[in-house]
Amino acid sequence: MLEKYIKAALKENDCSLVLKNATYVNVFTHKLQKGDIAICDDKIVGIGSYKGLKEIDCTNFVVIPGLIDGHVHIESSMLTPEGFASLVVPHGTTSVIADPHEITNVCGMDGFNYMVEASKNVPLDIYMQLPSCVPATPFETSGAILDGETTKKEIKNKSAYGLGEFMNYPGVLACDSDVLKKIEGALEAGKMIDGHSPFVVGDSLNAYLSTGISTDHESCSVEEMQEKLDKGMYTHLRVGSYTKDLSLVKAITKDNYHRVIMCTDDKHCADIYYQGHLDNALKKVVGAGLDPITAVTLATLNCANAYNLKYRGGIGPGYFADIVIMDNLTDFNPQYVIKDGNVVASNGKALFNIDKRYLPKEVLNTIHIKDFTTDDFKIKLKGTKANVMTTISGGVMTGLEICDIKSKDGDVDIYGTDILKMMVVERHKMTGNIGKGLIKGYGFKGGAMGISVAHDSHNIILIGDDNDSLLKATNVLKENGGGLVLVSKKENKTYSLPLEIAGLMSNMEPTELVTKSQALFDKAYEMGVTKDKEAFFSLMFLSLAVIPHIRLVDKGLVDVFKFDFIPLDA
């Protein structure tokens, strides 16, 4: 193997592929350079003047290293790892640090192991972090528990690249012994620990970092991000479906950019298909004012450095030939994508197939709910004022507003208001739990909508203005094994999309899933969802009790700042 590389570099043997006349982004020394890029099998073996068995003329293009997503939940694409790869690789993504936090919260280690196995047959390096927060908080009923002992054991395995984002920062700061056991296990195993610490600054940030947690992708302001960088944290600049932290571009300077990483965190299949993946993120951050070479470095070398991905993230001899040929450094349209020396995509089309898929029975049939009646969806208030959730556009934050609420027949009367009922139905253990709340400003009218993707425990989130429709939506999701549902009272019709893998993902062809989900989104907008929101996907973070301010879970309403339940009555 090495002999072949050496002889190709010395022009004594053929190079398998040469990118002729390349202008490429040198992320090591922050400049554009010119030369032929010579590839032998899976490795770059030379920069200079080379001939190859196959050649691509790069005269009119700009060549950059394969893109690396520093933090992504593949499940959020609603695709399997195979489907995900088939969509993101044509956009130039060649490696990802994945945290299968969602499926593990539903299926436990069966879910994690499924993701590991399903990642093996795609031309995309998927480094799998062992989820650290299963469940994420003590507030929810999740499908599985990975306690300290289990984590300590599992983190030693080769399949666990590191420990996934430690969302339970209150647990860390409170020295919860089971929480600390997980971190200790990762440190003992020599594995890296990802963080997740919105608004954690000052002494609290000191304490969080003192445990060895080393990254963050949740900075809420330029100042917060800069404090984290100053304190030695690698920080991710996130450009996903729900969180586009473009204002944080201002935090990045010539002096700190080596410690900033690009990530998407969560991006659903329709967004990937229509907008792109990290290529789109590059376009956006460059549009927001970041210089293109810095932007490319964030999405390549910096991530490889932070996560110790050997021989990845740069264009140089000895590096794996993960390369993207872009049209230019403004639009970032990938012309060719090369993974381990093979051309795996051109002009946005994958040149590989994903016919060989792994799908064990352990991740199917995961929706377990009691039989409910319409009365179960009544909300009984003691008084006339309620703590109502508000949504804030352009992110996943929520607000709290105290509103006057009328009641009638042992139920709230929301007719004529812009307030909807919100329900979180437990779906793992048939507890019958329904968390009940109210949400303002969502716009939807005339039925119910529901989804079995509900970070982080993935119970069922429903909103609606009619108890019959809420019940119907629940039952459809039960039948479908999870997914998305819309019930139109007026039409007396339901629209649904099954997500049969853990209630999170579909094994459908990715393009079919894109089309079908888009039809459902359109219907949701037709039924009144305001255009400032991602239809459906804006719902699925409303249970996420690690991001401020107010969340609804199956056990009730949570104030994240207080890290405790609050009553619906205000």
Added chain:
Amino acid sequence: MLEKYIKAALKENDCSLVLKNATYVNVFTHKLQKGDIAICDDKIVGIGSYKGLKEIDCTNFVVIPGLIDGHVHIESSMLTPEGFASLVVPHGTTSVIADPHEITNVCGMDGFNYMVEASKNVPLDIYMQLPSCVPATPFETSGAILDGETTKKEIKNKSAYGLGEFMNYPGVLACDSDVLKKIEGALEAGKMIDGHSPFVVGDSLNAYLSTGISTDHESCSVEEMQEKLDKGMYTHLRVGSYTKDLSLVKAITKDNYHRVIMCTDDKHCADIYYQGHLDNALKKVVGAGLDPITAVTLATLNCANAYNLKYRGGIGPGYFADIVIMDNLTDFNPQYVIKDGNVVASNGKALFNIDKRYLPKEVLNTIHIKDFTTDDFKIKLKGTKANVMTTISGGVMTGLEICDIKSKDGDVDIYGTDILKMMVVERHKMTGNIGKGLIKGYGFKGGAMGISVAHDSHNIILIGDDNDSLLKATNVLKENGGGLVLVSKKENKTYSLPLEIAGLMSNMEPTELVTKSQALFDKAYEMGVTKDKEAFFSLMFLSLAVIPHIRLVDKGLVDVFKFDFIPLDA
């Protein structure tokens, strides 16, 4: 443990040590910052406003991370790892990447294992690279051979941090199968591979790098260093006893400095004692025009990044408390050195003792030579012209000059010239080999001088103008188990310093060794060694057949460019 850190960071528990009012170099974001640096046991737990059980007022100082030497041969200090630590730690060095290439060439894995064990009881992190070139070249007789198979086996061990500098670059480029086996072994074990590639550029550099070798400390020009950086190599800026690559400071820019590392490579005990270690290197590179924050980053974070030293190389919560309190960023005089949270040196004095030393019999009594007579030191030329070695001041390079040489009684007649005899006596296997050569411009007169430190196989190097003295010097080294020797014919006296450990190192108190070696250096200058050379130490690289141009080894004269023997007759 984690609970203690968290509570100290949150001020719920005591910090063990606080550096009050610190102005510190933030290597993460390239700036000077202010704050109290809070330490709990071995870790930094906070930056902010803190109180500690013990406090050091840093108002008048500048605080920097503990210094990391990216490439050092401890044996070149002539000290054991314990003695080395006692000298370098007070100078602010808290971690080193060590390559015990010298002792391994003498004692094989016994030598390597000795270095590992002897490194365990000192407040200095010594990451031990497994030597890759034992022997370094096929030209010499070494004390041991670590072939491909052995390397493949040993590199898997935890004690081998990585694979040491791959000096045998001709072997790599020639695809020598045993050489490539070593590299493959390191790659399979997931270990990093250090390089050593003077003058290797262009396609040759491509080929060398294509194997996965990732560092270099042998750039011979600004252009060479920049090409190496451009191609993704980490390059060391070396400031040692023999090689002070200060002209390479010009190669370092704001855009590439993250890929540059500081190292000393070889520095003998007297230089460390009188000049310093990396503190001195910082002073010199800043004197040469590098900005101080960049200089500190080279000697700390960059090395930690390149070698994946976890939680080392920076001042931030969660990092190990390896810290140096300097007087300022011009003189770099260490006031206090903190290692893993303990104050281990102040005002240049070690606050730890090295009474507990490890010294197994396997590394003693390593000089094995035949009985020679004065006639064995005769040099018989066929003609009147010889290939004579010249030394070049300010480095370890040598030159070649063809000189007219007279002969008399079957021996060269060098009387009245500035040419000396040079002999390399094999000392491992009693082969009786004596490599013979001539050296010009060394200045020494009236006897012989010799040393059993002779990179890389550590045979005995002698120079002199008298065969009796050459024989006497040989015999003294035999009796002493190696070391340094001077024979004055006029005085009929010998002066010597034993290096009883592998003929390379002494177990003497470091300060005693410094004094005794200095006395010997003074005597050498008294006997005529020109002041532009390091007395004795300029000798020990004259066998190093991996650095151009001409070298003498026990089997004869080598032209490094040709990578082959040449005759003494020209």
